[in-house]
Amino acid sequence: MGQRHQAFLIARVRPHGAPAGHPGNRRCIAAIHHQWCYGSLPLNATRRFIDLIRQPLNAAALLSEVRNLDGKYGAFGNREPTIPDIPCPYTTSLFATAWSTNLETGEQGEYYSSGFCYLDAPMGCWDGDNNDGITIIDVTDPYNPKYCFMVADGPVLDAPGYLVQYYEDVLGSTDDIGEEPSSNAHLQYLRNCMRPLRNVPLIPSSRLQEAWPYERFSDPPASRDQGVAGNVPPSESGASDSHTLTARKAVETGCIDDLVQLSRLPDGAQHVKDAIGGFIPYPDNAMDLLEEVLRETHRKHPNFVDLSGIQLSREQILRVLSGWDAEVNWLDVSNNASTVVDDIVTILAAAPRTRVLNLIGCSSVEDAPLLSLVRDYPPELKTLEGILHPALLDDNISEPGMKTRPSALTIVDVGKHKWDSEPSFSSLALFTPAQVVQSLTDLLPMYGLDKKDSYRPNYPIRGITEPAALQGCARGLDDPWGTRTVANVPLSTRWVPATRREDGDGESVPRIADAYQGEAYHLKGFLECMAQEGRPLPTAAAVDRLEGLLDVKDEGGHAMFPFLSDLSLDRLENN
Structure with a gap:
């Protein structure tokens, strides 16, 4: 069940054994699977990712990982030395977050949260369980990325070419939009989704052939609404x-x-x-x-x-x-x-x-x-x-005790949902108070969307949304989440970091009380403690904005985010 879509990143990398002056070939450096991704969703995810990698500090980190691959691994296939499954953990995390989470609203949609899973970078582009095509983004130059969509074994597609697979009238002029307001609104939404990709070049089929030499690729058909053929980039010098x-x-x-x-x-x-x-x-x-x-x-x-x-x-x-x-x-x-x-x-x-x-x-x-x-x-x-x-940077953890990665700050989600009753833990090895205030400011509006309907499609998915909020740096008050600088890959687990116990059947289960004991603080008390440790504090305006979110009440006048005066096991695990 699902509408399965895979997404891939490729970049130019010099293969093992090639001379130092070799320009390199395209190869896959990251891959993810999304169970429900079709229609406008791949366009929005591509736009979110391109927005992120065009930020100078994110681009620098991405390029650091790509440079670190130069000369180390054999070409596509089974040529030794074999490239790791996740050779670029920072870039892969950035990629997965763009595909799974949106913590701001705008012309391209509302808050969004959805699951994903990592795939192996050495895989073939059509080796996944697929219903709704693939997305490929070339990040050789993150300031000037290239992209394409493909469906089945068809040609390279641009954004309109992919959307027309689902909405036949998406390429028409505004005069062709139906009279009903809902029809107008939906077509306008689709065009808003296409607009950010209008000037992003398509990946030529020759570059795709470098990455997956055993597949067949073809360039796009004649120009549609965007002048697709003219959008293919020139050869590189x-x-x-x-x-x-x-x-x-x-x-x-x-x-x-x-x-x-x-x-x-x-x-x-x-x-x-x-x-x-x-x-x-x-x-x-x-x-x-x-x-x-x-x-x-x-x-x-x-x-x-x-x-x-x-x-x-x-x-x-x-x-x-x-x-x-x-x-x-x-x-x-x-x-x-x-x-x-x-x-x-x-x-x-x-x-x-x-x-x-x-x-x-x-x-x-x-x-x-x-x-x-x-x-x-x-x-x-x-x-x-x-x-x-x-x-x-490695968050691909499957069992307790596998890593000795430090945990200095943890967000614990103990909310009870019908489909998921276990708490989740998202932790950072390093943090500043300004970063914590920023993360909570980004995260809380999504939790306050609709407590009466936990099946709402954009309800935050545990273990996905919290790491997305934690990964960024503190920003200016008016700087959008979508152009944040990313400084972390938070560790996301279903057990208390570095803590475990055995239940009666010998199964490992989380034990919150073993790890979180001591005094509970309101926001200002927490910041006072952080100041005593010599950590840089957030601005007064950032604190005021978070306090306003913490004071939000539901329709019955009850606090949406009540203060927990103690951290007892009963309070956290059985509430």
């Missing part, structure tokens, strides 16, 4: 770009002067930055060049220090931070083999306002020492909303 070649040659020969000259040409700084990762280790006599390049490439986002792929020592990183003109909120040292766990506290102390630290692809940052550091929670980590590293 890749390594033939003269600036790229010049920068690479200068790195190979160690000619710093050539790089300095190139960096002063239009767009030259970005080409130099992309190339200087070839220095291993990074030379001290090129630090002035690096600082000049960073100033040029960071004009739009001065609070984001992007050192990704550059093999800097701890001392060199500290030099960059000491000379940075703006407050550092996001620090990206991903794909740097020189960085180790012992560097983290020193680096954060030099940039004490850092909110997110990207360590993806840092091969010398080992899992166990990093988890130990996070568990110890030194003061330098208390400004962080997240550390991006594989040890803290």
Whole structure:
């Protein structure tokens, strides 16, 4: 039962054994299954995902994961070494959230919550149990993604081409809309769903063939409403770009002067930055060049220090931070083999306002020492909303005790639903009070939609909605949820993190009281405690908005979100 749809991400990745200058081939890096996804739903999910990956910090993390795949895995099929089932956990989580959750309203729809499951990235695009087609998005350049839909073994389809499979009149002009208000409203809704994808290029069939060489693909038919044929992107210039070649040659020969000259040409700084990762280790006599390049490439986002792929020592990183003109909120040292766990506290102390630290692809940052550091929670980590590293990004947990991932903050859903009576737990290894206030502000309106009808389609699904709310950073008061910066992959379980007991039959069951004992706080009391710990607090306006949500009452005048004065087992598990 269902209307099953699979969605895939592809990106250009250099296969194992290919030379360093190889441009790479498209391959699948993430895949999910959705049980009920058809009509306008894949369009809305695609739009939500594209909105997310166009945010600079999300794009940087995605690219860190893609770069970390370069040269490591064999091409599609069974060629060793085989790519992992979930090779890009951050990007996969971002993808799954876009397909399963919407915590804001707008022209493309209302609040939305639905289940999903992860699929294996090495699978074929038609290997899933499918009723309603597939979606494919090319994230090689997350600022300029490409997409397509396909149904059965048909050609590449754009948004109107997919929707017309369900609504024959969707391509007509506004003059063709029926007279009934409901008909007008529905067609307008469908056109609102198509509009955000109008200028997103389609993926050429040749790129799909790279990703799945044993399948057959064909380009779209003649132009419809959108000029589909003209929406196919031009071929990529890749390594033939003269600036790229010049920068690479200068790195190979160690000619710093050539790089300095190139960096002063239009767009030259970005080409130099992309190339200087070839220095291993990074030379001290090129630090002035690096600082000049960073100033040029960071004009739009001065609070984001992007050192990704550059093999800097701890001392060199500290030099960059000491000379940075703006407050550092996001620090990206991903794909740097020189960085180790012992560097983290020193680096954060030099940039004490850092909110997110990207360590993806840092091969010398080992899992166990990093988890130990996070568990110890030194003061330098208390400004962080997240550390991006594989040890803290894997939420594919099926049994209690499988992971030693720390849990510093947990949202517990103990609500009783007819189809689901077990509590769920969504936890973060690192957090700030501003982040907690933001997450609850995003989450509570969905819980207050309709308590009388828990079967309402957009009722929050336990274990799906809470992690989606927790994954983002604190935002400005008027910044939408759909363009949030994502700093975490929350751990979602059906048992208390790091706690378990056996019932009479020997079955593992959650035990809330074992883990959550102590004093209960109202919002202001919680924030006072956080201030004493030295954590950055939310703005007064953000607190006021959350307090307004907490004070909402139902039709009978009862509090929708009553305060629990104690955390007893009876109160939480048997209420």
